[in-house]
Amino acid sequence: MIELYTWSTPNGQKASIMLEELGLPYRVHPIDIGKDHQFHPDFLAIAPNNKIPAIIDTDNGLRLMESGAILLYLAEKTGMLWPQDFPTKWRVVEWLMWQMGGAGPFLGQVHHFVKFNPGKSAYAEERYTKEARRLWGVPAVRHEAACASGGAAFAHAVAAVAAGIHDLVLVVGVEKMTSQPTARVAEILAGAGDMSGEGRVGATFPALFAMIARRHMYQYGTTREHLAAVAVKNHANGAKNPQAHMRKVITMEQALAGKPISEPLTVYDCSLISDGAAAVMLAPLDRASEFTSKPIRILGIAQTSDHVALDEKDDITAFRAVRAAGEKAYKMAGVGPNDIQFAELHDCFTIAEIIAAEDLGFVKKGEGGPYALAGCTSLTGARPINASGGLKAKGHPVGATGVAQLCDVSQQIRGEAEERQLVRHSIGLAQNLGGSGATAVVTILGAA
Numbered sequence: 538m539i540e541l542y543t544w545s546t547p548n549g550q551k552a553s554i555m556l557e558e559l560g561l562p563y564r565v566h567p568i569d570i571g572k573d574h575q576f577h578p579d580f581l582a583i584a585p586n587n588k589i590p591a592i593i594d595t596d597n598g599l600r601l602m603e604s605g606a607i608l609l610y611l612a613e614k615t616g617m618l619w620p621q622d623f624p625t626k627w628r629v630v631e632w633l634m635w636q637m638g639g640a641g642p643f644l645g646q647v648h649h650f651v652k653f654n655p656g657k658s659a660y661a662e663e664r665y666t667k668e669a670r671r672l673w674g675v676p677a678v679r680h681e682a683a684c685a686s687g688g689a690a691f692a693h694a695v696a697a698v699a700a701g702i703h704d705l706v707l708v709v710g711v712e713k714m715t716s717q718p719t720a721r722v723a724e725i726l727a728g729a730g731d732m733s734g735e736g737r738v739g740a741t742f743p744a745l746f747a748m749i750a751r752r753h754m755y756q757y758g759t760t761r762e763h764l765a766a767v768a769v770k771n772h773a774n775g776a777k778n779p780q781a782h783m784r785k786v787i788t789m790e791q792a793l794a795g796k797p798i799s800e801p802l803t804v805y806d807c808s809l810i811s812d813g814a815a816a817v818m819l820a821p822l823d824r825a826s827e828f829t830s831k832p833i834r835i836l837g838i839a840q841t842s843d844h845v846a847l848d849e850k851d852d853i854t855a856f857r858a859v860r861a862a863g864e865k866a867y868k869m870a871g872v873g874p875n876d877i878q879f880a881e882l883h884d885c886f887t888i889a890e891i892i893a894a895e896d897l898g899f900v901k902k903g904e905g906g907p908y909a910l911a912g913c914t915s916l917t918g919a920r921p922i923n924a925s926g927g928l929k930a931k932g933h934p935v936g937a938t939g940v941a942q943l944c945d946v947s948q949q950i951r952g953e954a955e956e957r958q959l960v961r962h963s964i965g966l967a968q969n970l971g972g973s974g975a976t977a978v979v980t981i982l983g984a985a
C-alpha cells in the first residue's frame with residue numbers, strides 16, 4: 538500500500554495519475570498547503586523540504602518526497618512505464634528531468650509572479666513569461682468527432698505533415714469514463730448524436746444500433762448467432778492482449794444468453810465503458826528513422842461525413858461515410874479490399890463490425906454475419922478482424938479509440954503483437970466511426 542501525502546496541484550496530480558495508471562493500491566492523506574499543513578512536524582518527518590507530494594511505501598517502509606523521484610520509484614517498483622532498453626530508458630529520464638527542472642518550475646513561477654506577487658516585479662514577470670511562452674509555443678488543438686475524434690485528429694495531422702506545414706506531430710487520444718455511472722455515460726455519449734430527435738425521445742446509442750441490427754436481420758437474415766460470433770471472437774482476442782480492458786473468454790452459449798440491453802443486443806454486443814489513452818507520432822518518412830527502426834507508412838487515409846440522424850439515411854444497414862472513406866483510402870493507397878490482410882474495425886456494437894466488413898468490401902452486402910460465424914475473421918482466419926480484442930474487449934475510451942486502433946495495426950505490422958501476432962501482417966486497415974455513422978475515418982498502413 539502506498540500512503541500518498543498530497544494536495545490538488547500539478548505536482549500532486551503527477552503522483553496521483555501515476556498511481557492510477559499503475560493500478561497500485563494507495564491511500565490519500567490531504568496536506569492543505571493553503572493552511573500551511575506542509576509545515577506540520579508529522580509531514581516534515583516524511584517530506585523534510587515541506588512540499589507535496591510525498592509517499593510512504595508500507596511494503597518496505599520507504600518514504601520519499603519530490604514528484605520526479607516518486608514517479609521513478611513507482612515505475613521501477615512495478616516495472617511499468619519504464620522501458621527496459623537502455624537508450625529509451627534514458628530518453629524517459631531526459632524528459633522527466635526537463636519537466637522537473639524546466640517546464641514545471643517555470644510555469645509555477647509565471648503563475649506566482651503574475652497572479653500572486655503582491656509587490657509586482659516587471660523583471661520577474663517578463664523573465665518567466667518569456668520562457669513559458671517559448672515552452673508553450675507549439676501549436677495544439679483538440680478535435681471533436683464523437684467516437685471518431687482520435688481518427689479525425691490523426692487525419693488532420695497527416696494532412697499537416699503531408700502539406701509540409703508541420704514536420705513532427707504527436708496525436709494523443711484520451712478518455713476517462715469510469716468515474717460516471719453507466720446511465721450517465723450513455724446520456725453523455727448520446728449528446729454526440731441527434732439530440733433534437735433521437736436524444737429527445739431517449740434513444741441512446743444502444744437503442745440506435747439495436748434498430749440497425751434489427752433492420753440488418755430483416756433485410757439479410759443476420760441472426761443472433763452471427764452477432765454472438767463477433768463477441769466470442771473479440772473476447773478471445775482480448776484475453777490475449779495485456780492492454781485489454783476485459784481479458785475474459787466467453788462461450789457462444791454465454792454470448793447468446795447475455796443480459797438484454799436493447800433488443801436484439803445483449804450486454805455481449807456492446808463495447809465497454811473504459812478509461813484509456815493512446816498516442817502516435819507522425820513524421821515525414823525521411824525523418825522517421827530518427828525516432829524508430831521500424832517506421833510505419835500511411836498508404837491511404839480518408840475522413841468523410843454523413844447525416845447524424847438515422848431517419849435521414851436512405852439505408853441504415855450500411856454506413857455511407859465508411860463506404861466513401863474506404864473507397865478514397867483504397868484509391869490513395871492503390872489497393873483494393875482483397876489486399877487488406879487484417880483490420881481493426883469499429884465494433885462499438887457487434888453489428889457495427891459486421892456492417893463495416895461489408896462497407897469496406899471484405900464481403901458482399903449482407904454476408905458479414907456468416908463471414909464472422911465461419912471463423913474467417915478470427916486470428917487464424919482468412920482476414921483477421923480486431924486481433925486486439927476490439928472495442929468489445931480491449932475497451933472503448935471514445936477519444937482514444939481511433940488512435941489506439943492505429944497503434945494496434947502498427948504493432949501487428951512490426952511483428953510485435955506477441956500472442957496475437959498474425960501470420961500475414963504487412964498491410965492493415967483501421968476504421969473509426971463517429972456517432973451512428975455520421976463520421977468515418979479509414980486508414981491503410983504498411984511497413985515503410
Ligand SMILES: N[C@@H](CCC(=O)N[C@@H](CS)C(=O)NCC(=O)O)C(=O)O
Nearest residue numbers: 546548570587588589590603604605
Ligand atoms: N520539486 C518538487 C516541487 C513540489 C512543490 O513545489 N509542491 C508545492 C505544491 S505544487 C508545495 O508543496 N508548496 C508548498 C510550499 O511551498 O510551502 C516536486 O516536484 O515534488
